[in-house]
Every structure is written in C-alpha cells, then in structure tokens.
Amino acid sequence: MTDVLRAHAEQQHADELTALRKQDDRPKPPNWVLSPWAVATYVLGGETADGTVITPKYLGSRRLIEVAIATLATDRALLLLGVPGTAKTWLSEHLAAAISGDSTQLVQGTSGTAEESIRYGWNYARLLSEGPSQQALVASPVLRSMETGGIARIEELTRIPSDVQDALITILSEKTLPIPELDSEVQARAGFNIIATANDRDRGVNDLSAALKRRFNVVVLPLPDDPEAEVEIVRLRVKQLGESLSLPAELENIDEIRRVVTVFRELRDGVTEDGRTKIKSPSGTLSTAEAISVVTNGIALAAHFGDGVVRAGDVAAGLHGAVVKDPVQDRIVWQEYLEAVVRERKPWNDLYRACRELM
Incomplete structure (x- = not known):
C-alpha cells in the first residue's frame, strides 16, 4: 500500500x-x-x-x-x-x-x-x-x-x-x-x-x-472553541498529509500554523482575538479543513520552490485563495483586514508584505 x-x-x-x-x-x-x-x-x-x-x-x-x-x-x-x-x-x-x-x-x-x-x-x-x-x-x-x-x-x-x-x-x-x-x-x-x-x-x-x-x-460537531486545540488539529493533519505526499519540507515551529489559525478565527468571528477591533467576515466558512489545506500548500511551495523552510510568503497565496472566494466583496474584506489588523502587528510584517504583493 x-x-x-x-x-x-x-x-x-x-x-x-x-x-x-x-x-x-x-x-x-x-x-x-x-x-x-x-x-x-x-x-x-x-x-x-x-x-x-x-x-x-x-x-x-x-x-x-x-x-x-x-x-x-x-x-x-x-x-x-x-x-x-x-x-x-x-x-x-x-x-x-x-x-x-x-x-x-x-x-x-x-x-x-x-x-x-x-x-x-x-x-x-x-x-x-x-x-x-x-x-x-x-x-x-x-x-x-x-x-x-x-x-x-x-x-x-x-x-x-x-x-x-x-x-x-x-x-x-x-x-x-x-x-x-x-x-x-x-x-x-x-x-x-x-x-x-x-x-x-x-x-x-x-x-x-x-x-x-x-x-x-x-x-x-462544532468548530474548535480553543485556538490551541485548532492549532494542534492543523499540525497533526498537516504532518500526516506531508508524510503521505512525501513533501521534503517541514515547519521548524508552529508559528505559521498559529498565524493561519488566528487569521481564520478572527475573520470567522468578525472580531480580533483581543476583542478590540471589529472586522467584516468573508463569504466563505474558513474552516479548520481549509486551514490544513493552506498550510499543506505552503509546505509544498517551500519544498519545491523554496529552501524547504515554510515562511510567510509560502502561506500567503493559500490565505488569499481561502479568504477571497468572491472576487469583489471578499477582496475588500481581505484588504481591510490586512490594513487594520495584520499591518498593525509588527511580528506579522513579513506576512503583511507577502499578502499585499498578491493583491
């Protein structure tokens, strides 16, 4: 087999x-x-x-x-x-x-x-x-x-x-x-x-x-209530998929997974995780399964077109595709989220730049 x-x-x-x-x-x-x-x-x-x-x-x-x-x-x-x-x-x-x-x-x-x-x-x-x-x-x-x-x-x-x-x-x-x-x-x-x-x-x-x-x-069956539980679900499935697909790349840590999960949860909930900023939600569901797909696609990009280490640029394209299902309305939602939330998070500057290049 x-x-x-x-x-x-x-x-x-x-x-x-x-x-x-x-x-x-x-x-x-x-x-x-x-x-x-x-x-x-x-x-x-x-x-x-x-x-x-x-x-x-x-x-x-x-x-x-x-x-x-x-x-x-x-x-x-x-x-x-x-x-x-x-x-x-x-x-x-x-x-x-x-x-x-x-x-x-x-x-x-x-x-x-x-x-x-x-x-x-x-x-x-x-x-x-x-x-x-x-x-x-x-x-x-x-x-x-x-x-x-x-x-x-x-x-x-x-x-x-x-x-x-x-x-x-x-x-x-x-x-x-x-x-x-x-x-x-x-x-x-x-x-x-x-x-x-x-x-x-x-x-x-x-x-x-x-x-x-x-x-x-x-x-x-509910969506995971706990962000760390969702991160762990994504990590386990991404690891299994990476092994079955023989992808010669891996995540050095789970920071990229945590960022993807945070983006998905905030856009799903219509508010940032600290509760301070309300944001619009896109038309898609942004499920845990889609987060797994985004990270797996990032691993494939890093393996075949990068140096084998998953970085912000590798997950940016997957994020854009997962969020922007409607090319008009969802594009506006995504752009506003990048400017109001991602740009203001200094540790996320690399993700902001990578996502902006795709707009």
Whole structure:
C-alpha cells in the first residue's frame, strides 16, 4: 500500500486496530470488531495495556464521541451535522473502520444521486437476457452493509434529492429492504447501521423530511472553541498529509500554523482575538479543513520552490485563495483586514508584505 495516495482508515491504522482488538475484553455489540470503549479509544487516542500508542483521530469533546458511538449501538442511525470543515467525513470514516472494520461502504450524496445508490440497481445486460435474478441485481453500499451487519456511510445527505432520501425510511424503520422484482427482501443483520453527514451552509440543500429526521440521532460537531486545540488539529493533519505526499519540507515551529489559525478565527468571528477591533467576515466558512489545506500548500511551495523552510510568503497565496472566494466583496474584506489588523502587528510584517504583493 506504499504507493496509495490515501489508504482507508482501517488500512492506515491497522496496527492500532489490531492492538486494541487483542486487548479488548469489554462487551461488544453483535458484529462489532471493537467494543464501544475501544472504539472511543481508537478515535480519541490513548494507550493499550501492552504499551501501543493510539493516535487521536479527532480532537474534541469526548462526550460527543461517546454519544455518537452509543447511538450506533442502538437501532437509531447517526447524523453528524456541522458547518463545512468540522471533520464530519473524517469522523464517520474512522467510526466505520473501528466498528465494522470496513469504511468503504460509502454513498456520496449529490444532486444527481439516484435511488439505486441507496437501494439497488441492475446489470441491464443480464436483466435483458435472463430477466430479474439475484445475479442481475447490483447491491448498493447500504444493501451490502445490511447483508453483512456493517456500517454504511452516506455523505452530504442533504444534497440528495428529497424523494431519494426517503428511500431510507423503510430501511431505518423496518431494517428491511424489499426487492419486489424478485418477490423477496433483505433483512439487516445485527450490527447494521448508517452514519450520515450533512451541513446547511452549501447551496443545493434539501431539508430532511420529518419522518426521516425521527430516525436519526443528531450529533452536532462544532468548530474548535480553543485556538490551541485548532492549532494542534492543523499540525497533526498537516504532518500526516506531508508524510503521505512525501513533501521534503517541514515547519521548524508552529508559528505559521498559529498565524493561519488566528487569521481564520478572527475573520470567522468578525472580531480580533483581543476583542478590540471589529472586522467584516468573508463569504466563505474558513474552516479548520481549509486551514490544513493552506498550510499543506505552503509546505509544498517551500519544498519545491523554496529552501524547504515554510515562511510567510509560502502561506500567503493559500490565505488569499481561502479568504477571497468572491472576487469583489471578499477582496475588500481581505484588504481591510490586512490594513487594520495584520499591518498593525509588527511580528506579522513579513506576512503583511507577502499578502499585499498578491493583491
């Protein structure tokens, strides 16, 4: 797997999952690979009895993670809700990897997602030659998870058309998927559940029906409250991405990360961190995920076009692109922030000059 750009969670962290499995003597729900306690340890980090270090996959409220895991041990599906960049997809992947050992049963929601992606489709060549048969049926990730008692993931549920969303109602309430063409049905095995993610910031959102909402337990993932927690999240992910991309550069310290996070937080909140200066917010969300992208892009610039050390000029272009989504309004917001805030911070003079060169 060394030449794979991004391994699945269960592949990337196979050693940790194996160590947890060996030491896990707590009760497990049917068909779960790990107990709920071990799943929480895998997600939040810790250490096994034999000394194996479990790296944290999510930095945030332990109680939120415990609620999410407990939900999946019941007959209720889990909906991870939050603004873009709050690690909804990341968390759903790691939960599925730890619970069922397979995070690949995925439906990517878009405005063009068809009902077949949630229920089943047909191999039309076989359908025409043989008629409806089990061999001609093409199972969806949800159907495969029902058959194996695993976790299915549905990304961006609210981007899926409402009539397609409602195909989930029978699955979640009856734990059964009728196949009238074969005069049969698939009944979910114990352990089956669904993790869905959604946000209400993007265009093209389709609200969930009341019937569907009732079948989900909602866990809202917030943006990090603590600046240092957000800095640590960015540092960990940037390090992982740098290693997977084999970028021959590194941050000598986390000052550049801290500056990027400070810029993002101030523009998000509409006020400087000392509370003295009110500023306008741009149209974008400026999420933690975007901060990770800005710093990673800076490392790539330093590696391939610099001396291998990340400096202000390497992150300036990424900052400009992240903030200025609307070329008119956001450009004004960014320019005012540079003049009113960045310029007045003497240690940030190098960042101010680098950003001004791009205006």
